[in-house]
Amino acid sequence: MQIYFPIAEISLNIFLVLGMGGGVGFLSGLFGVGGGFLMTPLLIFIGVPPAVAVATEANQIVAASVSGVIAHWRRSNVDLKMGLVLVVGGVFGSTVGSFLFKFLREMGQIDLVISLSFVLFLGVVGSLMLVESVRLILRSRKGGYRKKAHQHYWAHGLPFKMRFHKSKLYISVIPPILVGFFVGLLAAIMGVGGGFIMIPAMIYLLGMPTSVVVGTSLFQIIFVTANVTFLHSINTQTVDVVLAVLLLAGAVIGAQFGARVSGMLRGEQLRALLGIIVLAVCAKLIFDLVFEPSDLFSIGRAITK
């Protein structure tokens, strides 16, 4: 059954869209990421214009994150104070990103920037996750692994310190604001929640306990992707609400199952699996960038403004 999407201006099979939403939603619930890092490239692969894919996916992530955060909230896995600090940075970052997105689109380079951003971040983060979790898995098998109670990072020397009870941290607000800002920037340009960057940053940079990072990142993602949806609607009219609703119908259900399954798996195994998926998407994008396209020329409606 084909359905016409009024903003994307293409017709797609409704079950394909629902299925993609469900599959990616499952992974997003499982790993506590928005799922955008998979969905945005997938939407582009099935013919959705990249700018529409990014903006629409941001809209869909709002829904996936809300239902995800509720599940984590019930288990008391959200650091609200840290979340709000991250939101402050995120709102600034996504606003800057949205205007950058508009500019790049008019320059005709938005597709390239989207692809390159994915390759760069997915490549680096995927490799780090894989290496780190494999190391942990191997070490825990030997049984000689002991985590330090408290580690000192460079971030601890900065001013404007704040106490985060839930995360058992007393750190400067500058690093979380910067992390939030950067993730907001990525949300606007790539149509991702940014969990794949934020979660490692929270663990390795801010030193937050693993138990609260997923819930807290989802909390921040809601506000940032809502801001992206709003700004892209105003700046580029690229949010396809019909497409977003179908994707989220599949995704919210998938995310619920994912969140349940995540409790059954161990953290390092989960991270190794996510690392592999991230690297696979990255490889596909590299392939598309490096191999000569069948037609070097492309046409598009000029953006007049």
Next chain:
Amino acid sequence: MNRPAAFLLIIALSAGSASQAIAQSLVADMSESSISITSNFTGKDILLFGAVDVPSDIVVIVQGPREKMVVRRKGRVSGIWMNRQSVTFPGVPAYYAVASNRPLDEIASQTVREQYRMGSTFLDFAVDASTPHLAGEELFEFREAIFRNKRRDKLYFETDNSVQFRERLFRTSIVFPTRAPEGDYTVTTYLLRDGMVIAEQLNPLQIRKAGFERKVFDLANQRPALYGIIAVLIALASGWLAAVAFRRS
């Protein structure tokens, strides 16, 4: 509209214009004069039919609204393919189809075909003033890219045996793919005899988003802030609803 009804209509049309019989050697009409893009839109075929006084040649040219198009050429930069040059053409027909009863070069001379723009070879696109100076050959490549891409999207096509005659009656079908953009289209039917155009008729055609799709599109473009807020609220509500629904189960 089925075929007998279509033919009856032609007869009615011919009778109605009997007073202009001398000038009116061609009558043509379409099964529909507007296409609505609704949620189940997957393209549309429109039947064009008509009558001529003496069997001769028919060429139908359908043109879509003119759009400002950017053609971009990719080049390799340190191993990566990226858009390098671009040329803007301000008046490219979004859609261009030619249907005829036999090959165009058999119907009319190049001069006549050029005059009436019969065939995409004779479509001429002016280049935007902002375009960097390019050699004629290079510019030609950009122009060709429009035709190649439009043909791939089934927005440009020429079929030289798609007009069928049954004595004095003719018919052809015009295919509009999903990607056919909304706007005002013109369907021009030319009657040719001995290579000369002796009559022509213009039928307008509209393609419009309609119903729910129209409302969404208009809201997004006319009230973008409201649209953005609604999009966010829908997402918030759906996420919350899903979480509640799953807690109960």
